[in-house]
Amino acid sequence: MKTMFHKIWERHEVVPETVDTPAVLYIDLHLIHEVTTPQAFTKLRELGVRVRRPDLTLATMDHSTPTRSAQVFGGAPIMLDSAAAQINALERNCTDFGVELFNLRHDLRGIVHIVGPELGLTQPGKTVVCGDSHTSTHGAFGALAFGIGTTEVGHVLATQCLLQRRPKTFAVNIEGQLRTGVTAKDLILALIGRIGVAGGTGHVFEYRGSAVRALNMEERMTVCNMSIEAGARAGMIAPDETTFEYLAKCPRAPKGADWERSLTDWRSLPTETGAAFDKEVTLDGGRIEPMVTFGTNPGMVMPISAEIPSPADDPVFNKALAYMGFTAGAPIRNQSVDVVFIGSCTNGRLSDLRGAAEVLRGRKVAKGVQLLVVPGSQQVKRAAEAEGLDRVFIEAGADWRESGCSMCIGMNGDNVGAGQVSVSTSNRNFEGRQGPGARTLLASPLTAAASAVRGRVTDPRELLGA
Amino acid sequence: MEPVTRITSRTVVLPYTNIDTDQIIPARFLRTTVRSGLGGKLFHDWRYDSSGAPRADFPLNQPAAANCEILVAGRNFGCGSSREHAPWALLDFGIRAVISTEIADIFSSNALKNGLLPIVIDAAHVDWLLAHPGAELAIDLESSTVALPDGQIATFQIERFARYCLLQGLDELGYLRSQERVIANFELQRA
Numbered sequence: 001m002k003t004m005f006h007k008i009w010e011r012h013e014v015v016p017e018t019v020d021t022p023a024v025l026y027i028d029l030h031l032i033h034e035v036t037t038p039q040a041f042t043k044l045r046e047l048g049v050r051v052r053r054p055d056l057t058l059a060t061m062d063h064s065t066p067t068r069s070a071q072v073f074g075g076a077p078i079m080l081d082s083a084a085a086q087i088n089a090l091e092r093n094c095t096d097f098g099v100e101l102f103n104l105r106h107d108l109r110g111i112v113h114i115v116g117p118e119l120g121l122t123q124p125g126k127t128v129v130c131g132d133s134h135t136s137t138h139g140a141f142g143a144l145a146f147g148i149g150t151t152e153v154g155h156v157l158a159t160q161c162l163l164q165r166r167p168k169t170f171a172v173n174i175e176g177q178l179r180t181g182v183t184a185k186d187l188i189l190a191l192i193g194r195i196g197v198a199g200g201t202g203h204v205f206e207y208r209g210s211a212v213r214a215l216n217m218e219e220r221m222t223v224c225n226m227s228i229e230a231g232a233r234a235g236m237i238a239p240d241e242t243t244f245e246y247l248a249k250c251p252r253a254p255k256g257a258d259w260e261r262s263l264t265d266w267r268s269l270p271t272e273t274g275a276a277f278d279k280e281v282t283l284d285g286g287r288i289e290p291m292v293t294f295g296t297n298p299g300m301v302m303p304i305s306a307e308i309p310s311p312a313d314d315p316v317f318n319k320a321l322a323y324m325g326f327t328a329g330a331p332i333r334n335q336s337v338d339v340v341f342i343g344s345c346t347n348g349r350l351s352d353l354r355g356a357a358e359v360l361r362g363r364k365v366a367k368g369v370q371l372l373v374v375p376g377s378q379q380v381k382r383a384a385e386a387e388g389l390d391r392v393f394i395e396a397g398a399d400w401r402e403s404g405c406s407m408c409i410g411m412n413g414d415n416v417g418a419g420q421v422s423v424s425t426s427n428r429n430f431e432g433r434q435g436p437g438a439r440t441l442l443a444s445p446l447t448a449a450a451s452a453v454r455g456r457v458t459d460p461r462e463l464l465g466a
Numbered sequence: 467m468e469p470v471t472r473i474t475s476r477t478v479v480l481p482y483t484n485i486d487t488d489q490i491i492p493a494r495f496l497r498t499t500v501r502s503g504l505g506g507k508l509f510h511d512w513r514y515d516s517s518g519a520p521r522a523d524f525p526l527n528q529p530a531a532a533n534c535e536i537l538v539a540g541r542n543f544g545c546g547s548s549r550e551h552a553p554w555a556l557l558d559f560g561i562r563a564v565i566s567t568e569i570a571d572i573f574s575s576n577a578l579k580n581g582l583l584p585i586v587i588d589a590a591h592v593d594w595l596l597a598h599p600g601a602e603l604a605i606d607l608e609s610s611t612v613a614l615p616d617g618q619i620a621t622f623q624i625e626r627f628a629r630y631c632l633l634q635g636l637d638e639l640g641y642l643r644s645q646e647r648v649i650a651n652f653e654l655q656r657a
Binding site for chain 2: 014015019020021022024026035036038039042043047049063064080082083085086089131132133135147148149150151152154155158159160161162163165167197198201202228231233297299315316319409410411418428430431432433436437
């Protein structure tokens with residue numbers, strides 16, 4: 001009896017692992033972007049090696065790209081020279097090595113983990129890698145997807161393979177029904193709070209149970225996206241009718257007879273009954289509340305109605321609270337907020353924007369609060385505009401931008417100021433993540449939007465009438 | 467790549483758990499197209515205040531830290547992003563080994579490919595090292611041991627193939643490229 005992970009792993013073993021050597025693992029889809037690839041292409045040039053399978057490689061630009069329309073489309077110079085240099089390097093590398101690129105002005109450009117799935121390139125049973133730790137996102141389709149470093153990006157470019165030891169498996173069972181106002185983001189934050197930021201180290205998660213089956217594909221991507229924040233190598237969800245329905249509409253998913261063949265194959269992937277996992281945890285989905293982080297890693301997270309914990313005598317914990325400017329024992333609700341960011345590979349999809357818009361419709365952003373809404377891709381942007389979501393955001397007082405990683409990582413000039421408190425739908429609340437001295441609270445798009453309206457950390461159920 | 471066999475050095479200690487790669491090298495310094503020159507940005511926002519002046523109380527800024535090649539840190543070092551700039555920055559600064567009770571997966575993999583040793587040893591020894599900055603250690607990769615000043619020996623494990631490549635100074639890509647025929651056959655069989 002095999003888990004889905006084992007089945008996919010075995011299918012991709014070009015050479016099985018031995019005591020002395022790791023497996024040579026074949027990669028079906030290699031996504032690349034401007035920040036973690038220049039040094040890999042330099043290595044290829046030094047060796048005189050071509051990209052072995054340009055047809056299995058796709059490039060986009062997201063991390064250091066501007067989000068202001070004038071800098072993307074209007075001919076205004078990109079504000080940061082170093083960002084422009086990376087963007088130009090990727091253009092040149094993709095031209096020289098024959099890799100398809102969604103460049104800055106391309107209408108399919110977007111965050112790498114949003115682009116792959118929306119095109120239908122991310123498919124069940126595939127191995128997917130990218131020089132970015134949030135590659136775990138693609139596991140939502142029943143793919144084995146994980147982040148790699150730049151040296152490994154070079155390995156895949158040169159050989160379409162990686163040297164890998166087989167990780168362990170970890171079943172994450174989430175049963176029950178999520179309550180109104182509770183989202184996939186709250187679910188994954190609750191898991192990280194439960195097992196900690198190193199709880200998954202060395203393991204691949206498989207999310208299972210009725211609460212997971214009930215999620216749509218965008219919600220599943222939010223969950224798998226943050227697997228890495230629990231230290232896991234990857235996170236996966238077995239493909240089912242929800243997956244197939246999503247893929248059927250995607251332009252680069254298999255078509256015709258190929259589609260039928262693929263469906264048969266995909267249906268054979270899920271973990272067999274009785275297959276053993278190395279580790280297991282079970283959460284009651286019905287008891288999860290809207291969650292918000294209070295510290296400087298995603299494991300420092302709490303239900304929004306609770307009080308900031310106060311473990312006795314933990315200098316690292318106290319250092320985190322001092323950085324955040326919070327007091328142990330105080331409620332997190334009503335803490336004042338300076339900036340709200342809605343976007344990122346975690347929560348930058350259409351359903352995330354719809355959720356935020358539902359809270360913001362007919363309301364205004366509180367005085368003194370900056371709300372930045374950054375769609376995950378240009379396709380998401382157009383779809384949101386087609387249903388008028390941009391109007392809702394702009395009328396509420398938000399800044400509506402072109403797609404990219406933006407304020408999640410603050411590499412492109414979209415920063416939170418020192419000492420400012422940000423409620424963000426992104427994935428990391430590390431010190432300085434959104435800018436030097438920035439204080440980040442991770443939350444769902446609903447919580448972020450509600451907090452923008454009130455100017456204070458707000459339970460979205462108060463505004464949704466839930 | 468230069469072979470890595472033995473590292474003898476005093477330690478510099480960062481007594482924090484969950485040190486993430488955004489601390490090791492903040493994201494704004496990733497806007498580079500080369501590997502070199504990142505040592506000056508290592509732990510930038512912990513090392514320097516907002517005016518850019520070094521913080522005297524930060525361990526890496528203290529005179530005793532000069533020329534230390536071994537960093538000892540709390541549990542789960544290197545968590546977070548996959549940026550290989552983190553090991554590049556540590557190596558450029560002069561750090562050649564990191565010792566902790568737990569090191570994040572991607573960081574560890576990136577470190578090994580650059581000749582930086584990610585060394586996981588037991589909690590009792592790490593606790594002692596955290597409490598004794600500047601301890602003189604001898605790390606031996608062949609025997610996978612850390613010799614402590616009092617003569618105690620802690621053992622660690624490095625994935626066997628990575629260890630072989632480090633000891634011989636080999637690039638793993640050479641091995642992967644030598645599998646070309648097997649890879650091509652694999653592709654034919656799947657088609």
